[in-house]
Amino acid sequence: MTAVPDFPRVTVTIHPDASGEVTIQGISHPIPARADIRAARQAALGMVTLRAAIALGRPVRVTAHDPDGTWPLIVHPDGHVTAADIDHSPAGPASDRTFRLRTRDGRTSEPTRSALIGRNPQPAEGETVQTLFAIYDTGRQVSKTHARLDIDDRGSVTVTDRDSTNGTAIRLHGTRRPLRAGASLVLPHEATLLLGDLELVVELESPSEE
Structure with a gap:
């Protein structure tokens, strides 16, 4: 380490x-x-x-x-x-981990390793992604293609803002951190993802949980 x-x-x-x-x-x-x-x-x-x-x-x-x-x-x-004296690695085969997206009204995605989220998310030319997760948002807080999420071989999820109109932020135990337009951040465990004011939960899964 x-x-x-x-x-x-x-x-x-x-x-x-x-x-x-x-x-x-x-x-x-x-x-x-x-x-x-x-x-x-x-x-x-x-x-x-x-x-x-x-x-x-x-x-x-x-x-x-x-x-x-x-x-x-x-x-x-x-x-x-x-x-401080322990080398921490997530339990289980991290390279096989996936995540699910869950809205506050209970809608969930299938397990995935990459996702675009928004009102009508579409990949850019040449971009590959496993999941397109559309969010119903009559208040139009969420952009058409608002953000992208990816999980790496260590089991960490990164969120990338896609130049959204109302911004992307992370909230963890009451502390809120906004992303700069187009920027990426690691999403901490138990954090809530904010698309404008709309909340989205990201749930990590191991292969044995599927």
Whole structure:
């Protein structure tokens, strides 16, 4: 496993009242009080994922403090959190993993390794994709071809904005990160994909789950 640099310096502090803060290179980002310590911890690590790991495109080291103790962690761009001395790899044959798309009204796609999503998604000339997932959107928040998703051989899903009108964003435990037009980001586990204001859930699957 490639060594994870000590930069940037990231600390997470969760207080007994389930509030907390994330400090990245001396800049503090408050975490409002949550229902319990676990929820506050998830919110803080979600912020680290979006503001540090994804921003840098690599894992980052975190020193976490909460009422249960203090320990070193590594936060990965795909949202996985591991102990600093553990080499984490997703369980199962990642190269065979797929994902499903699910709308809030319950519509789902077939398992796939690549998808275009939008009101009437169409591939560009010469582009190949397994799934075209049309989203019913009377409010026209979603562009005709809004975004593309791909899963790599490690089981990480990347979302790419297709110069959409209302933008694409990722929300994880209350923290929202927009994509620049045409840009790509790794989609963390448990994150919600936002197409304008419309929510889309991406569910990872292993071959044994199909």
